Amino acid sequence: MKQKVTLKQIAKELDVSISTVSKALKDSVEISLDTRQKVKAFAKLYNYKPNNIALSLKNRKTKTIGVIIPEIVHHFFTTVIGGVEKVANEKGYNVIICSSNNSFDKEVINMEMLASGSADGFILSVAKETQLKKDYHHIEETMSQGMPVVLFDRIIDEVVCDKVIIDDAKGAQTATNHLLTIGCKKIAILTTVDYISVGKLRTNGYLRALRAYDIPEKEEYVLKIEDIDNCETEISEFLKDKDIDAVFAVNELFAVTAIKVLNQQGKKVPDDIAVIGFTDGILSKHFIPSLTTISQHGEDMGIRAAKLLIDKLEGDDEVTEEYRTVIIDTSLVQRQSTKKIKE
């Protein structure tokens, strides 16, 4: 087991000083051509690689980006990570990913861990618990120590920093509009409880679309689901004998569960009832019927977030002072779960 070789060892072996080795490897003119070649040959032979830790300590930066997401086993978040990685690798940054598991405490712990030397900046989508608790001290603190933070998707209005979001309300409006334009009039919505920022926004978009079409909003058409893991019974209950012609679900799972429930209740999708989802993941693509949905372009979000962060990391102080909010366009992906109602 040969240990990793250091400058010191090379220096000793070649009977020169550490500084000479360092300079030689950097092709400094200070060092004679002869020595340079000798050192480089030796370094190559022993597969010398500079120690990142030492460099980080010296340069006071780690060249790594910390990403903290609420769930790791989640298609949307992983696509975002994919985007972040893409940009990061291009620009020579490493990416550390941690999941908060939707726990406030774990979010804080992870953030502090990474903040104490492991990362130069953060890309973060906050945990449910954090949104509920409204405690953002860890984020504020990290920023006040000079580490930039970019929030995405599940953001916090009160925190002033760069943000990358989609226009959730607009996306939901687009979805609802689509249902309206194909002729649906009685549209139910399956959404989350209000403290989930994106859920609330999507609900708002749905309501806005209805108003624009002068369709009165009915409370009985709105289901706010508390426990996502047991949504089937709630949805089944809600949909039972309801006089509707369309369902807008704020995520994939609610959408496919709705279809499943509707099937059980003897309704056909899309013939009897149209269903539209939100987030374009594996399920939407491969389900039968495949789901019409709103694509969030997760990879783009990751790309933009990473760019914002790296700009701030490498920018001069002018850039550092201003914060930007990037809004990623959503798009309607038409598939089989909605179709035009024949008049």
Added chain:
Amino acid sequence: MKQKVTLKQIAKELDVSISTVSKALKDSVEISLDTRQKVKAFAKLYNYKPNNIALSLKNRKTKTIGVIIPEIVHHFFTTVIGGVEKVANEKGYNVIICSSNNSFDKEVINMEMLASGSADGFILSVAKETQLKKDYHHIEETMSQGMPVVLFDRIIDEVVCDKVIIDDAKGAQTATNHLLTIGCKKIAILTTVDYISVGKLRTNGYLRALRAYDIPEKEEYVLKIEDIDNCETEISEFLKDKDIDAVFAVNELFAVTAIKVLNQQGKKVPDDIAVIGFTDGILSKHFIPSLTTISQHGEDMGIRAAKLLIDKLEGDDEVTEEYRTVIIDTSLVQRQSTKKIKE
């Protein structure tokens, strides 16, 4: 923007030496109670956190685990990561995740990057390209520098190290057996090309099961799919007018695609044809019909892999010398896509 506070600053402020501060924070008896309290109060006030980088440099270990997987947007791999994180966090380790995107080059780059100071050891599932290329120098090199490596899922027989796998062949045999026991006799298999280790193993398991039942294997029942992204046409072609009563697919996507194709061809699953998959992901759970499948227990794999690695990292040298291969049990998850054929 207050910078992060260091021992040095505290020392200066309190007019003591750095070592005194360090010792005081560690409650060393060398330091008077009075000073200790003063230092601790001050440190708390300024929210002092020791710098991980400096500690890593000093201790020659980073307390982080590098995880390299072929794809990040992939349910199975993320569940494994979930398991790794669980154990890692418990034991005070950080987790850095990189994806190789199934590229050999990126795998090497990531590994070298993390190996030069960022991680103490690795948990790795190799890229397709690496399996094809059979070039494992980066892994060997990392290990020879004293960093332990745990391979999982897509492993390499030739590399001697700890491994965590499922018995792919046995799992496939279980799946095929299940089809046989419910009365199927003409079972097709949808598998990958042979250089994907797990694909080949699963094919072997399928064949073994047939032999055990004295059912002759037919080449026309085996489809080795090259391009996973366009599997639908291949599968459609393959399944057309084929006289079979069951399909064993070595992954989720092949399974649902098969069902889709069969539907198009006017066959009902499970009534006309039974379908069984491999890997228990989102699709299997929520598809209609829900998929009978072989669960790989990804989280368990992650947990075991992390434990193996940490054992090696913290173990004395006896442990270091022996390598273990952990085989995680697979299990059959019965759902709707298979059912007993009435005689």
Added chain:
DNA sequence: AAACCTTACGAAAACGTTTGCGTGTGGAAA
């Protein structure tokens, strides 16, 4: 021969820690 300039290299500090050991101070024992 004295003064000066290149060339080629080394010493040392710095990044932020931890820790073994040395040491000044004061009080107690002799």
Added chain:
DNA sequence: TTTCCACACGCAAACGTTTTCGTAAGGTTT
């Protein structure tokens, strides 16, 4: 008064780099 011993603290080295500055040797001017 001298000797000794805790006590409480500081020094310095070490981890692996980079980089500024200093300098010895040798050659070139006057």
